[in-house]
Structure formats: structure tokens, C-alpha cells
Amino acid sequence: MEDVMITGVGQTPVAEHWDIGLRDLAFAAIQDAIHDAGGIKPQAIYIGNMLAPNLSNQAHLGALFADFSGLTGIEAVTVEAADASGGAALRQGYLAVKSGLVQTALVLGVEKMTDKIGSSVQAALATTGDADYEAVQGVTPTVQAAMTMQRYIHEHDMPIDGFAGFALTAHKNGTGNPDAMYRSGLQLEAYSSAEKTSDPMNIYDVAPRADGAAALILTRSDLLPSNPHEMQVRIAGSSSAVDTLALHDRKDLLYFEAVQLAAGKAMKQEGVLLEDIDLFEYHDSFSIYAALALESVGFAIRGKGWKLAAEGEISIDGRIPCATMGGLKARGFPGGATGVYQAVEAVIQLRGNAGVNQVKDASCALLLSMGGPGSTGVCHILRTRRV
Amino acid sequence: MEIPRHWRLKKQRYALVGEVCPHCEKKIFPPRDICPNCGNEARDLFAFSGKGEVYSYTTIYEAPSGYDSTTPYTVALVKLDEGPIVTAQLTDQGEQPTEIGMPVEMVTRKMRDDGDERGMIVYGYKFRPVLKN
Ligand SMILES: [Zn+2]
Numbered sequence: 399m400e401d402v403m404i405t406g407v408g409q410t411p412v413a414e415h416w417d418i419g420l421r422d423l424a425f426a427a428i429q430d431a432i433h434d435a436g437g438i439k440p441q442a443i444y445i446g447n448m449l450a451p452n453l454s455n456q457a458h459l460g461a462l463f464a465d466f467s468g469l470t471g472i473e474a475v476t477v478e479a480a481d482a483s484g485g486a487a488l489r490q491g492y493l494a495v496k497s498g499l500v501q502t503a504l505v506l507g508v509e510k511m512t513d514k515i516g517s518s519v520q521a522a523l524a525t526t527g528d529a530d531y532e533a534v535q536g537v538t539p540t541v542q543a544a545m546t547m548q549r550y551i552h553e554h555d556m557p558i559d560g561f562a563g564f565a566l567t568a569h570k571n572g573t574g575n576p577d578a579m580y581r582s583g584l585q586l587e588a589y590s591s592a593e594k595t596s597d598p599m600n601i602y603d604v605a606p607r608a609d610g611a612a613a614l615i616l617t618r619s620d621l622l623p624s625n626p627h628e629m630q631v632r633i634a635g636s637s638s639a640v641d642t643l644a645l646h647d648r649k650d651l652l653y654f655e656a657v658q659l660a661a662g663k664a665m666k667q668e669g670v671l672l673e674d675i676d677l678f679e680y681h682d683s684f685s686i687y688a689a690l691a692l693e694s695v696g697f698a699i700r701g702k703g704w705k706l707a708a709e710g711e712i713s714i715d716g717r718i719p720c721a722t723m724g725g726l727k728a729r730g731f732p733g734g735a736t737g738v739y740q741a742v743e744a745v746i747q748l749r750g751n752a753g754v755n756q757v758k759d760a761s762c763a764l765l766l767s768m769g770g771p772g773s774t775g776v777c778h779i780l781r782t783r784r785v
Numbered sequence: 786m787e788i789p790r791h792w793r794l795k796k797q798r799y800a801l802v803g804e805v806c807p808h809c810e811k812k813i814f815p816p817r818d819i820c821p822n823c824g825n826e827a828r829d830l831f832a833f834s835g836k837g838e839v840y841s842y843t844t845i846y847e848a849p850s851g852y853d854s855t856t857p858y859t860v861a862l863v864k865l866d867e868g869p870i871v872t873a874q875l876t877d878q879g880e881q882p883t884e885i886g887m888p889v890e891m892v893t894r895k896m897r898d899d900g901d902e903r904g905m906i907v908y909g910y911k912f913r914p915v916l917k918n
Contacts, residue, residue: 544843651862
């Protein structure tokens with residue numbers, strides 16, 4: 399079977415786009431990706447979105463975006479897996495092209511957080527947990543993460559600002575990404591003196607949710623456009639797994655089994671080893687999830703994920719660079735669009751176009767798109783292929 | 786509003802009724818009909834004692850709609866004496882700080898206001914520190 403290539407990428411800056419609607423955001427990313435791919439047109443669109451039916455009172459995004467982009471007649475559907483919607487949509491696009499039934503697919507991640515504000519947004523986010531047994535108790539994703547972090551700190555011996563390295567690394571990388579939401583960096587003193595928002599988390603342990611859209615053009619290697627980029631990127635692994643929806647049903651609160659399974663299967667596809675991976679785009683919606691991702695994939699032993707960040711191992715020139723364009727913390731966290739942003743950024747890295755954030759000689763990237771506290775894990779491996 | 790939904794869950798909300806697996810004796814809450822321990826069907830009802838201890842917790846200041854009036858509130862993962870962990874708000878704490886390992890017991894309290902003109906109020910379980918005697 400032919401390789402599946404990511405031959406076009408597009409993204410809008412992540413921000414509070416009060417002046418840009420859902421459809422306009424989507425169109426901007428779609429147009430950008432098609433242009434980057436040399437103008438080839440998709441036969442199908444797979445959309446990663448989590449909250450449009452709730453926050454924008456808009457379902458049926460497939461018809462809306464294809465229509466608004468002048469692409470009526472093609473196939474278009476939404477894929478939903480909470481904050482992992484983007485990764486899940488990428489996997490559907492990959493499966494479609496790999497199967498041979500779709501020649502060129504467009505994968506779009508889009509989230510419009512700012513159509514509502516305050517408690518309405520928290521209520522919408524709470525729908526990603528168990529409505530009957532979590533949300534009814536007033537639980538939101540922030541509560542789930544804070545309780546996970548509280549238990550982690552209880553079980554492991556670590557310094558009081560042991561998680562600081564995740565925010566510091568992300569914000570440092572955000573300074574080099576023109577599409578990032580925060581580009582002015584962060585000092586340790588600011589982290590250490592920040593007020594606790596949901597004990598033991600402070601504001602810098604929580605990624606800022608905002609609006610954004612990102613898009614990818616996927617096609618078969620034998621169908622690459624005539625003016626392709628010199629360095630092409632192919633999908634060398636793709637896998638997804640789920641765990642219990644509710645946090646309280648976990649066998650082990652501090653280990654993301656779905657992440658371990660998804661990463662393991664994606665790597666096994668071409669025999670990729672941990673030491674082959676040049677960069678890891680994890681889902682740092684909360685610092686604790688970044689630590690648990692490093693432990694669940696196997697980059698750190700249990701209880702030591704925070705240490706990789708504290709010792710600089712996840713910085714651009716570290717052993718395993720993470721959140722290389724700012725991650726969810728500094729690039730911003732556009733909900734179900736996030737997994738597509740990660741892929742766009744990894745393609746920029748693998749093409750060698752990441753500027754001051756460039757990971758030297760990057761040829762293999764691992765992406766983790768996550769929904770809930772590890773309830774859904776979607777992993778992709780991207781590798782370079784010179785043409 | 787969701788009246789049928791809250792009515793359907795009243796045994797769980799008011800009496801912590803879960804299940805016990807007839808094959809391996811595992812106690813299950815919330816009920817799920819397939820035993821998470823042995824994978825067999827488990828539909829025998831089991832009422833939990835409502836006693837347990839705090840396994841983890843946090844306090845929330847940015848609440849979802851329906852919960853704004855009681856903000857801030859503390860949510861805990863409570864490990865029940867019979868084994869399972871349940872997510873619940875803590876209540877009646879007074880000045881007592883929350884700690885992992887703190888013994889707690891179930892009480893019935895108002896959970897949320899649905900906030901519409903008919904003003905349906907949902908009741909259910911919360912946990913409070915075990916009263917010392
Ligand atoms: Zn059983």
C-alpha cells in the first residue's frame with residue numbers, strides 16, 4: 399500500500415477571535431492548507447470539533463464548512479472525541495486515504511470557544527466527563543486534573559514547584575511561534591508566586607482555551623502534486639485507544655493506559671523506538687497530564703515525568719523536545735482543534751521550517767491527542783521522506 | 786430540566802445503590818452491568834454503607850452554570866470502604882481542612898439548581914467528615 403503523505407498544512411493564530419466566526423475560522427485554515435499543498439482539492443473532509451453544537455448552537459459542520467469553502471458535492475463529517483477530536487479526525491483521514499477509497503482528504507480541526515463565556519463554557523466542558531456521576535457533582539476538566547495532580551504529589555516525593563518546567567518550556571517555545579497565543583515567555587518567579595486556582599494547580603498549570611482552526615491535506619504518495627515541498631512528511635504510524643470515561647473508574651489514577659496503548663501500537667507499525675523520536679507533541683492541557691504522558695509513553699519512569707521538565711530534557715535542545723511550538727500552554731488550547739495544530743507544527747519541524755524553534759535534524763515526531771484525563775488517546779508518528 | 790434522567794438515577798443518588806458481581810464478589814459503583822474485575826455480567830444490586838475516605842480532592846472557583854451559587858466548593862474522589870472510588874462534593878466541613886485519608890460519610894444534599902423558571906432542584910449524595918462522638 400502507498401504511504402499517506404501530509405502535503406499541505408494551514409492554521410490560524412490561536413486567540414480570542416471575537417471578530418471571526420466559526421465558519422470563517424474554518425475557511426481560513428482550509429484555504430491555507432489547500433494553497434500549501436499546491437492547490438489540490440480534497441474529496442473528503444474530516445472535522446475534529448468538540449463543542450460547536452453547544453457553544454455555537456451549530457451542528458452539521460461537514461455541510462457548513464464544505465458549503466462555505468465552495469466544496470459542495472464532496473463528503474464531509476465531524477469526528478468527536480472531546481479534546482482528542484483533532485487527532486481522531488486525523489486518524490479517520492489517514493484510514494480513508496490508506497484504504498485507497500479516498501485519494502485526497504482534508505483534515506480540519508476547529509474550535510470556537512468565545513461565542514459563550516464564563517459558567518456556560520465550564521458547563522459545556524463538563525459534558526466531556528460522565529454526566530451522571532461526575533458533571534452532576536460540579537466536576538469540570540479542571541477538577542479532574544487538579545484531583546489527579548493532588549494524588550500525584552501525595553504519592554511522589556517532589557519539590558513544591560516541581561511542575562514549573564512544563565510551563566517554562568512551553569512559554570519559551572511560544573516566543574518563537576508567530577501563531578502562538580502567548581509569546582512573551584515566563585519566569586520561574588512568576589510561576590512560583592502564582593495564586594492557586596484549583597489546589598494544587600496554579601494558572602500556569604492550566605492551558606488557556608481559545609479559538610483556532612488548523613488543517614491538513616492528506617494524499618497518497620503516488621498522487622503528490624507536481625510542485626511538492628522538497629521535504630515531504632508521511633504518516634508512519636496511527637493508533638487510538640480509550641480508557642474509562644470517568645476518572646473514578648480507573649484501575650490506576652496515575653497512569654494513562656489508553657496513551658500507552660495508542661503510542662505503543664503507532665510505534666510498532668514501523669518498528670519505531672523511543673530513541674528514534676526527535677520530538678513529542680503531548681497534550682499539556684494541564685501540567686500533570688504532560689508528566690503522565692511522558693511516563694505513560696515511557697520517556698520517564700513513574701513518578702519522574704516532572705523531572706524531565708525540571709532538568710531541561712524536554713527543551714528544544716534536550717533529550718526529547720516537547721511542545722516545540724509552545725504546546726497547549728503557550729500556543730493556546732483550541733479544544734478539539736488541538737490535535738490538528740500538533741500535526742501542522744510537527745510538519746513545520748520536519749520540513750525544517752521551525753526557525754528559532756527548529757529541532758536539529760528532526761525526522762521523526764510523535765503526536766499525542768488526548769480527550770479527558772486520558773480517556774481517549776490518539777497517537778500519530780510522522781516521518782520525513784525526501785522527494 | 787432532564788426530569789426523567791434524574792428520576793432514573795434516584796437509587797444511586799439517594800442510597801448509593803450499586804452492584805455486586807455474582808462471580809467474583811467485586812462491589813461496583815456506579816452500576817455498569819459488566820464487572821470491571823472479571824468481565825462477567827453483574828446485575829445484583831448492592832447498597833453501599835456510605836463510609837469511606839478522601840482519596841484526592843480539589844476546590845473549584847470557576848464553576849459550571851447551575852453550580853455558581855455554591856462556589857467555591859470542594860470535590861473529592863472518595864474511596865468507599867467496600868472498594869470503589871466515587872466522585873462527590875464534600876460538605877459540612879466548617880473550618881476543617883481537607884486531607885487525603887480523611888474519613889467521610891455520605892449525606893443527601895442539594896446538588897444543583899437547574900436554574901429555569903420551574904426551578905427543579907436536584908438532590909443527591911455528598912460526603913462530610915465523619916462526626917466524632
Ligand atoms: Zn466479577
